[in-house]
Amino acid sequence: MKTIFDHRSIRKYQSTPISEELLSKILDAGTRASTTGNMQLYSVVVTRDEANKSKLAPLHFNQPMVKEAPVLLTICADLNRFNRWCELRNADAGYDNFLWILNAFIDASLFAQNICLAAESEGLGICYLGTALYNAPEISQALGLPKGVIPVTAITVGYPDHNPPLTDRLPLDAVVxxxxxxxxxxxxxxxxxxxxxxLESSAKFVVENNKENLAQVFTDVRYKKADNIYFSEKLTTFLKEQGFEI
Amino acid sequence: MKTIFDHRSIRKYQSTPISEELLSKILDAGTRASTTGNMQLYSVVVTRDEANKSKLAPLHFNQPMVKEAPVLLTICADLNRFNRWCELRNADAGYDNFLWILNAFIDASLFAQNICLAAESEGLGICYLGTALYNAPEISQALGLPKGVIPVTAITVGYPDHNPPLTDRLPLDAVVxxxxxxxxxxxxxxxxxxxxxxLESSAKFVVENNKENLAQVFTDVRYKKADNIYFSEKLTTFLKEQGFEI
Known part of the structure; x- marks a missing residue:
């Protein structure tokens, strides 16, 4: 419970590596999360090699922690492994559709969150990178992802080199x-x-971006309609290329 | 870490209710999960009323724990709240597309997993119900979900009345x-x-279902191709009705 309430996204890391043993333990913790029909419709690609990090960094819009964190995890929705098993066993799989993309995205997200909380409980810090969905085709190519596998999110992991304040949240009433x-x-x-x-930070965003209010900072600066449409279409095309009927 | 490794899905519950204070605490723990741009693209509908549980039970294929657990949580991807805020602030939102459905599904899943781990760390048991996606339109109607809101998963929560064995997982190599x-x-x-x-249990499934192997139990009995296609199309139609362009 303390781990959950202490969470902040860590964007500055010490260079200290994560031991093999600890990395295995937190990934193993990921697999204890609930999963659709115990099908484990996820995979993770671990990037520690500097050259590979440099290849992935621009695909995450050069956020510095991609190269600075000792470990980058690319969490994927994975129907490939299960489908291949079905093929080998003369079983007629029907998991190439929208329902199963969503099932696999949920599986992958629960797996990811277990990994993050396990990492944090061991003194590590993490940061989710939503950029994985924006450049899913290029990330897929860089990591050699086969048909049926889609990057869902990426996570930087390492020992924290700062202690940012807790992020604000809407009142609990908003979501319950x-x-x-x-x-x-x-x-x-x-x-x-x-x-x-x-919030003071909100007022600052509004002034810096010369907008009327905070909502416009989201719609006109951070997540613009034209970009959303562009990246959404890119993602749909990629999912079709990866073998899904949507 | 212990909470994570001790997880098992709980399908039998004591009738003991969950205190208001504890329920609020675990839901609050949910909101500490990472979220896309701090937009909190999720909501949860809490069902404790017996009549409402009875209305939802058939939509979850009458799995008995829906009525037996003191609390049923329906976790939703929610673009409605954020879009309404943008409308009120004269901000041109562009979140009605596939990319943002997936962002909201990830947000909702991380929120859900935090809730589950917080609950388990307080001695409660949980079980995810994947059926939420199968009957999303009917669940949406029962709960009064507006445009932009989609059920992602449901979770039963209560004090455990059994202690099932840990579920098997593929070797860690399979997913890393x-x-x-x-x-x-x-x-x-x-x-x-x-x-x-x-596994003995696998052999049993194969014999009981008169199949050649375990993969066929999945494809011919548990998650059949025809059902997958049917429910996938139903879900796509529903998402369009809820205002998404896909």
Whole structure:
């Protein structure tokens, strides 16, 4: 519980390597997460080699921790292993569709989160890189991912070299609904986002980016509509190339 | 770490309720998970009311723990709250596409796994119900989910009334690749699945279902191709109805 509440994303790492034994232990912890029908529809590619990190860094938009962290984990949704097993056993697999992409994404995410919490409980720090989905085709090529395998997220892991403050969250009311969903009325939304909008850091983002408010920093600067559409189409094309019918 | 390695899915529960305080604490633990751009693209609907549980039970194929567990959590990918905020702030949101469905599914899954581990660390037991995706439209209607909200998974939570053995997993080698992906050659696949195929429980499944091998139990009995296609199309249709372009 303490590990969970102490989580912060770590973006600066000591150069200290992670021992083989510890790395195996945290990856093994990943596999204890629940998984659809015990099919374990995930894989992880471990990158420690400097040359390989340099190849992946631009695909994560050159975020410095990709090269600085001793270990980069690329967490993948993996239908390849299970499908190959079915082929070899004369079993007619039907897992090349949208439902099973989502099942595998859930499996991979639970696996990832177990790895992160296991790492943090051993004094390591982690940071998720959402960029894995943006450049999934190029990452896939760099790591040699076969059909049926899709990068879901990447995680940097290492001993922390800073201790950033806890990140703000919306009030718990924002995400918890009892018995049925509370409609997001204007009043409710204004109330739920008030604290976040009042943060000093939020005001700073708004001024720096010359926007009217924090929401516009998200839609016009951080995650722009045109980029979202571009990367979404890129991802759909890639999933089809990887053998999924969507 | 101990909590992670002790995990087993709990399908029998004591009738003891979960205190409000403890429930809030484990849900709060959920919100400490990493989230895309700190956008918290998830929600949870808590079901404790008996009548509501009875309404949901058939949508989870009447698995008995839905009604027996004191709490059922329906974890959702939620773009509604963020989109409504953008609308109110004159910000042009572009999160109604495939990329953001996946971002929200990852956010929701990390949130879910934190909740499960927090619950387990407090002596509670949990079980994920993959059925949430199969009957997403009906569950959505039962819970009053608005546009932009999709059930991802459901979780039963309560004090355990049995202590099942740990579930088998593939050898760690199956899921961990160093530097690049190890192709799933016939030899590798045969080796990775050997232990699972040799389990007494596997042999039992094969005989009971009158199949040639364990893979066929998956493809012909548990997750049949025709069902997969049916539920996948149902899910795609539902996502479009919920406002996503896919």
């Amino acid at each position: 609904h009892y018995e049925s969903y509370n409609a997001n009325t204007d009043e409710r939304v204004n109330k739920l986002f008030a604290e976040k909008e009042a | 690749h160093y530097e690049s992906y190890n192709a799933n050659t016939d030899e590798r696949v045969n080796k990775l699945f050997a232990e699972k195929e040799a």
